[in-house]
Amino acid sequence: MRLRAALLATSLLAATPFAAKATTITGPYVDIGGGYNLTQTQHMRPGGTDDGNGYGRVGHRHGWTGFGSVGWGFGNGLRAEVEGAYNWSEIYRKSGSDKGSDRSYGGFINVLYDIDLKRLFNIDVPVTPFVGVGAGYLWQNVNSNTMVAMGGAGSPNARLHGTNGSFAYQGIVGAAYDIPGVPGLQMTTEYRMVGQVESFGMGYIKGAATDGSSGGVRFDHRFNHQFIVGVRYAFNNAPPPPPPAPAVVPPAPTAARTYLVFFDWDGAALTGRSREIVAEAAQASTHVQTTRIEVNGYTDNTSAHPGPRGEKYNLGLSMRRADSVKAELIRDGVPANAIDIHGYGEAHPLVPTGPDTREPQNRRVEIILH
Structure with missing residues (x-):
């Protein structure tokens, strides 16, 4: 009993x-x-x-x-x-x-x-x-x-x-x-x-x-x-991540030269809002003096394959995200030879975090008009 x-x-x-x-x-x-x-x-x-x-x-x-x-x-x-x-x-x-x-x-x-x-x-x-x-x-x-x-x-x-x-x-x-x-x-x-x-x-x-x-x-x-x-x-704990920020570009009198596209965890597919941002970047490239468009992919510091393979897996994931954005830019009329893509994996986080933290703002692709 x-x-x-x-x-x-x-x-x-x-x-x-x-x-x-x-x-x-x-x-x-x-x-x-x-x-x-x-x-x-x-x-x-x-x-x-x-x-x-x-x-x-x-x-x-x-x-x-x-x-x-x-x-x-x-x-x-x-x-x-x-x-x-x-x-x-x-x-x-x-x-x-x-x-x-x-x-x-x-x-x-x-x-x-x-x-x-x-x-x-x-x-x-x-x-x-x-x-x-x-x-x-x-x-x-x-x-x-x-x-x-x-x-x-x-x-x-x-x-x-x-x-x-x-x-x-x-x-x-x-x-x-x-x-x-x-x-x-x-x-x-x-x-x-x-x-x-x-x-x-x-x-x-x-x-x-x-x-x-x-x-x-x-x-x-x-x-x-x-x-x-x-x-x-x-003891080794980062503070809770801030709420996810909406993927929007602040209004400005002239077209921006940097655009951010965010992704789901372990995903490389574009959402409807992400496609709108890519379209804005493609249209802006025709209105400002642009010689080259740089597309850089990133991940947060978590991985679907933890351990020694995690960093390598995230490098590949960041390249797949950059490829998705490049393909959408081409569909929006940007010449393929004007686009350079890079994948940086977990490097250069937008928001500093502790280890093994799922930070939505670090799962991104940056579109930079040069």
Whole structure:
């Protein structure tokens, strides 16, 4: 019941709509979070061996967890981070008033991947899911007045205390949402399953039995289910791009000598308004002294083929845009031998931006009358 309730709460948070679209992280970031920690019942055996009386059990009630991490985003969805974690849970038994607690603390190295739904699946929603795995080391500290049976029927009860360390691992599933108006700041919700291989830890948790005996107690595998809300801040973030400006030429008493034609992302096709601007440039070339028409194509610094091929792909895209404008000028009566075309790719942006930014005013062709 507790597990179903926590899963429902995390699902509702993930479904909450936000006005801004989450972004892929490039560069350094920090992340903090906390939430509900549910520890599965553990089994134990005295002295690290089965004494023939079976195994004892350690039950857990409610708990909480917190973590902080620093990491680096590689701009392609992959992230790597170092995390410090702390977990606490209540130990109990079904009868009696005895109680206690245990806690685990340590660190992980995590590798995560942000899923760009718009780029990968053309799903335009204001959320970026992410998945990840981590490996590290956790120390488990037990301080319990709860009477726990050391074995099966007829075995003595024990109070547990001590600290034990072991290898730990975790799986992570979550989602991130941009905070509107604050570039780089994101809210996160996530579920984590943390496993701790307690059986292979060094040293024992100690048990003081009611019959006067004492000794080491060896635990089996420990599982924590965690439901977390957090805040993450990425440092390398440009401010949001300004609203797209209409592709118009300001009115002037004489014909302009430079005209701008804008394009859709990853597109080279002319719109109706773009054709009107090309026609104005063609007509102006007959009214002013023109010896040569220069047509220069550009792109923004994003690409449909990210990675090493992106810059080369954008060079080709800028040439295709320049070719589209040249072909339209020729249809409007401009001689082909009077037109020079160039493709500059991501170079010479009209509007300076941060990396990997879709800026409409940088996806353009400039028509210059010389």
